[in-house]
Amino acid sequence: MEDLHVDMELCTGCRACELACAAEHTSAELPATTTVIEDPAAIEGVQRGIRLQTSVAYARFERCLHCTDAPCVTACPNGAMSLDEELGVVFVDAARCQGCFMCAMVCPFGAISRHPDTGLALKCDGCRDRALEGRSPACVEACEAKALRMGGGEDAARRRQRDKAREIAEAMGLPRLRGERSR
Amino acid sequence: MRIVIAGNGPAAVSAIESIRQYDDETEIVVVSPECDRAYTPCFLGRYVTGRIELDDLYFRPEDFYDKQRVEVVRDAVLSVAPAEHTVFLESGDSLSYDRLLLACGAGTVEPEVPGLKGPGVVGFRDLADAEKIRGLVVAGNRALVLGSGFVAMEAVEALAEVGMDVSVVVRTERILRRLFDAEVADAVETDVAGHGVTFLKNSDLARVERDADGGLVAALMADGSRVECDLIVTAIGMRPNVSIVSGTDVEVGNGILTDHHMRTNVPDVWAAGDLAEPEIAGVRRVNLIHPNAILTGRVAGASMVGVHRPMSSHFRDMNVLTLFGKSYLSIGSIDSPQSLSRIDDDGGLVKVFLDSNVVTGIQMMGDVTRGGIYAALIGRRLPEGVTERLMSPEFNFGDIETWPFED
Numbered sequence: 001m002e003d004l005h006v007d008m009e010l011c012t013g014c015r016a017c018e019l020a021c022a023a024e025h026t027s028a029e030l031p032a033t034t035t036v037i038e039d040p041a042a043i044e045g046v047q048r049g050i051r052l053q054t055s056v057a058y059a060r061f062e063r064c065l066h067c068t069d070a071p072c073v074t075a076c077p078n079g080a081m082s083l084d085e086e087l088g089v090v091f092v093d094a095a096r097c098q099g100c101f102m103c104a105m106v107c108p109f110g111a112i113s114r115h116p117d118t119g120l121a122l123k124c125d126g127c128r129d130r131a132l133e134g135r136s137p138a139c140v141e142a143c144e145a146k147a148l149r150m151g152g153g154e155d156a157a158r159r160r161q162r163d164k165a166r167e168i169a170e171a172m173g174l175p176r177l178r179g180e181r182s183r
Numbered sequence: 184m185r186i187v188i189a190g191n192g193p194a195a196v197s198a199i200e201s202i203r204q205y206d207d208e209t210e211i212v213v214v215s216p217e218c219d220r221a222y223t224p225c226f227l228g229r230y231v232t233g234r235i236e237l238d239d240l241y242f243r244p245e246d247f248y249d250k251q252r253v254e255v256v257r258d259a260v261l262s263v264a265p266a267e268h269t270v271f272l273e274s275g276d277s278l279s280y281d282r283l284l285l286a287c288g289a290g291t292v293e294p295e296v297p298g299l300k301g302p303g304v305v306g307f308r309d310l311a312d313a314e315k316i317r318g319l320v321v322a323g324n325r326a327l328v329l330g331s332g333f334v335a336m337e338a339v340e341a342l343a344e345v346g347m348d349v350s351v352v353v354r355t356e357r358i359l360r361r362l363f364d365a366e367v368a369d370a371v372e373t374d375v376a377g378h379g380v381t382f383l384k385n386s387d388l389a390r391v392e393r394d395a396d397g398g399l400v401a402a403l404m405a406d407g408s409r410v411e412c413d414l415i416v417t418a419i420g421m422r423p424n425v426s427i428v429s430g431t432d433v434e435v436g437n438g439i440l441t442d443h444h445m446r447t448n449v450p451d452v453w454a455a456g457d458l459a460e461p462e463i464a465g466v467r468r469v470n471l472i473h474p475n476a477i478l479t480g481r482v483a484g485a486s487m488v489g490v491h492r493p494m495s496s497h498f499r500d501m502n503v504l505t506l507f508g509k510s511y512l513s514i515g516s517i518d519s520p521q522s523l524s525r526i527d528d529d530g531g532l533v534k535v536f537l538d539s540n541v542v543t544g545i546q547m548m549g550d551v552t553r554g555g556i557y558a559a560l561i562g563r564r565l566p567e568g569v570t571e572r573l574m575s576p577e578f579n580f581g582d583i584e585t586w587p588f589e590d
Contacts, residue, residue, distance in 0.1 A: 053579050060581045071555075075474040077193075077225035079242035096239065098226050101510055105503050106474065107555035109580045114552050119508060 002150040003088070004126075004137065006061055010147035013052060020142030021048040024127060049111075049124030050139050064111035064124040066090045072103035072112065072123075081121070089126030097121050184209045186487055187270060187280035189260040189427060190287035191215035193223065193473055194456025194480035196243055198284055199251050201484025209488060211252065212278060214270070215287075216259035217309060220245065225473060227313040228341035231320065240310070260287070263431055265449045282451045282487045285439055286480065287427060289457040289471055292420040294329060298391030303399030304415045307338045316416065322346030324413040327402050329388060331358035333504055335418035336375070340506045342416070343378050350381040350410060352388055352402075362502060362513045367532065367546050371504075371511055374530075378507055383410070391415070421471055423458035436460050438469040443493040445483035453487055455479040461494060468497050501558060503551055512551040514558045515544035525574040533557070535573060540565050556580050 025048070051062040066083075070090045073081045080096035081103050083089070092103070092112075097120040104112040104121065115122040127137035135141070140148045186202065188195045191213050199211060222240040229235045248255050259273040263283065271277045291306035293299075305315045316338075320326075326347040328339050335351065336359065342349045351358070359368045372382055387405040394400050401411045423438035434440040434448045438460030445453050445461060456476040460469045475498040485492040501514040509530075517536055524534040531549030535542055535557065542560040547553075556579060563586045565573065572582055 053577065053581055062579055062581075071474075074477050077223040077242065077473045078240060098229065098235070098239070100225065100505055101503050101512075101551050101554070102473065104552040105501055105512060105514070105554045105558065108559040110553045110556045112552055112555075114550060 002152055003066075004063075004140065005149050005151045007147050007149075008060065010145045011052070012145045012147075014144070015052055016142040016144065017050055017139035017148055018048045018052060020138040021050050021124075024130075024138035025049065025125075049122070062110055064090060064126075065109060066124075066126060071106035071108075075102040075106045077102060084126075084128060087126060087128055087131050089128055089131070090123075091125040091128060092121050092123055094118070094120055184281045185279070186211050186282045186284065187278055188213045188284045188286055189215075189270065190285070190456070190458075191218055191221050191255065192286065192288050192456060193221065193242070193476040194286040194288075194459075194483075195284070196221045196247070197477040197480030198286065198455060198484035198487070199253055201481045202488050203251050205485065205490050206488040207252075210254070212254045212256060212280075213248070214256045214258055214260050214272065214278065216257065216273065217311070219255050219257060220248075222310055223473065224309060227307065227310070228337040230310075230313050231316050231341040232344045233317075234344075237310075260427055263428055263433070263452070265431055265433070265452055268451065280451070283453065284483055284487060285427060285447075285452065285454040285458060286456045286483075287424045287458060289421040289423045291417060292422050294388065294417055294419055296388050296391060298393055299388070299415070299417075301391075301393060301397050301399070303413065304391070304417065307334055307416050307418045308421070316341075316414070319414050320345045320347060321413065323348065325350070325411060326414040326416065327352060327410060327412040328416045328418060330418040330420065331360075331382075332418065332420065333359070333362060333502060334421070335416075336371070336504060336506055338416045338418050339375060339380055340378075342414075343375075343380050344507075347414070348379070350383055350412075352386050352404075353382055353384050354387055356384055358382065359504075362504070362517075363511065363546060364517045364534075366534070367511060367513075367548060370530075370532070370548060371506065374509060375506060421457070423460070423469055425458060427458075436467060440467065443482075443495075444486040444491065445479050445494075446486060453483040455483040461497070463494050463497050466497060470498055470500070472498070472502060474498055499558070499561065503554065509549060510547075510551040512545070512547040512554045514546075514554065515542075515561045517544040517546055519543050523570060523574060525576075527576075533574065535560070537565070553578065556583070559583060560586070 053060050053062050066089050073083055078096055080093045099120045112121050112123045136150055140150055186209055195213055220241055223242050260270045261273050262271045269277050269279050291308045306312045324347055326342045326349045328335050328351045331351055331353040339349055339351055357368050358372050388402055389405045390403040392401040392403055401409050403409050425435045425439055432449055438458050439454040441447050441454050441459050441461045443463045445455050447454055456479055457471045459479055460467050478498055482492055482494050503510055503512040519536040519538045521537040522534055526532050534546040536544035541564050545557040
């Protein structure tokens with residue numbers, strides 16, 4: 001199974017990934033990529049499942065890690081959040097989602113946002129439709145600098161975040177239980 | 184081996200999935216008087232208003248029980264005879280078990296008020312209640328809601344949305360006392376009042392006036408005032424359904440006491456979900472929230488087939504309430520005098536409670552999507568100089584990765 005790998009040293013901060021994500025998941029008219037480079041605020045308010053955060057000590061992506069035993073799946077009261085076991089993708093079924101945000105309440109990464117129009121939970125769906133066609137996620141395809149790529153295993157950043165997630169989940173009473181399948 | 188599960192809610196469903204993860208052979212029998220198919224009680228208000236359908240409440244596919252090879256018996260477990268490994272059902276039948284899971288949830292606390300019991304008065308706990316209320320709501324009619332907690336507010340929203348004239352009986356000065364501090368509770372009250380809802384503060388229902396046919400006429404309050412009403416919804420609290428083990432040796436506190444494997448003190452009997460009171464690391468707690476039902480069900484299911492996946496800690500106190508499209512979030516302890524907060528122009532709020540610079544609780548209003556990031560702060564000591572960053576709308580997980588836990 002392939003995961004999204006991030007190499008921040010290659011990232012130029014162009015935010016084409018964000019734009020591509022938004023374009024993939026919405027029919028709304030979007031600003032051109034060049035505009036985003038010049039004016040990052042141009043895509044504020046546009047729905048997207050990946051967000052570049054540059055205002056921390058080091059730049060990083062705010063995105064879903066598609067956790068094993070994901071807290072958001074446990075917390076969702078009506079089965080709207082689930083795991084696609086084949087693709088290893090945690091995704092929300094917008095037709096079932098009630099916008100209660102129990103998922104966001106337990107996601108330590110802030111990976112879930114609110115759809116500006118529907119008010120429902122919005123998150124990275126791993127570009128499931130594209131994956132089924134054997135295509136890379138839109139963000140990966142858009143990344144000219146190759147900072148984003150699909151690969152096997154875990155990259156160091158992801159492993160660190162996952163370890164951290166485990167620590168946080170346990171502190172929140174969401175234990176990563178022994179005997180779970182791991183990927 | 185035969186496992187009998189009393190109840191068919193989220194804890195039962197979670198236990199079934201957990202059992203089947205490890206064991207294909209065991210016979211599973213679910214006994215529920217309520218439903219053949221598990222539903223979530225979380226969105227009953229939206230079902231009352233017709234915003235969503237019954238299908239939206241079912242959180243597993245229709246073929247779930249077939250695929251998991253579970254027999255569903257539509258009956259109620261009235262009592263348990265642990266020595267005989269038998270449960271006795273309302274129909275007069277009995278069922279033998281090798282292992283038993285008690286997962287029949289919590290019920291509405293019925294206020295003891297003269298005249299209250301009768302037509303026009305409904306609880307707000309299960310689908311049957313919601314169906315009754317659907318049959319009783321009439322736009323323009325007057326509804327009285329008893330209670331001002333989470334469930335009561337969901338009832339208030341639903342009744343107001345269908346156009347009823349809603350009044351809320353609040354025993355104290357403040358609504359949502361267990362969830363929010365005065366600042367947020369007052370804000371919720373103002374927001375809800377903006378939808379035409381009246382709050383009757385420091386009031387208590389003394390008696391219910393009925394006509395000769397038993398029809399609901401008015402509520403008489405302790406202060407002597409009289410409120411005419413066509414419907415009363417009671418939502419003053421919830422109590423674990425522990426009567427199922429009365430007359431047995433199963434230990435009961437506020438709920439059915441278990442260890443961190445969700446085992447009761449009686450061999451071959453487990454409990455999970457709203458009715459269970461597990462003791463974890465020396466702390467006993469009943470926690471009536473969906474994720475806790477899923478987690479405890481999972482642990483119990485595994486334990487029943489010999490797989491030890493104990494709870495390592497209690498699911499933290501947290502909940503998020505959405506009323507009229509606006510969300511309000513509460514995490515942890517919100518009674519510390521020290522706090523930091525940010526109030527946005529659009530009515531949004533982030534408030535972080537601290538005790539000697541260690542984060543104890545969080546409250547949010549409006550955009551709550553960063554709630555989990557803030558939840559991850561609880562128990563951590565704030566490093567020097569982070570206050571501004573903590574209150575920034577862009578505050579994120581990257582900021583706190585390196586912040587240490589206090590213990």
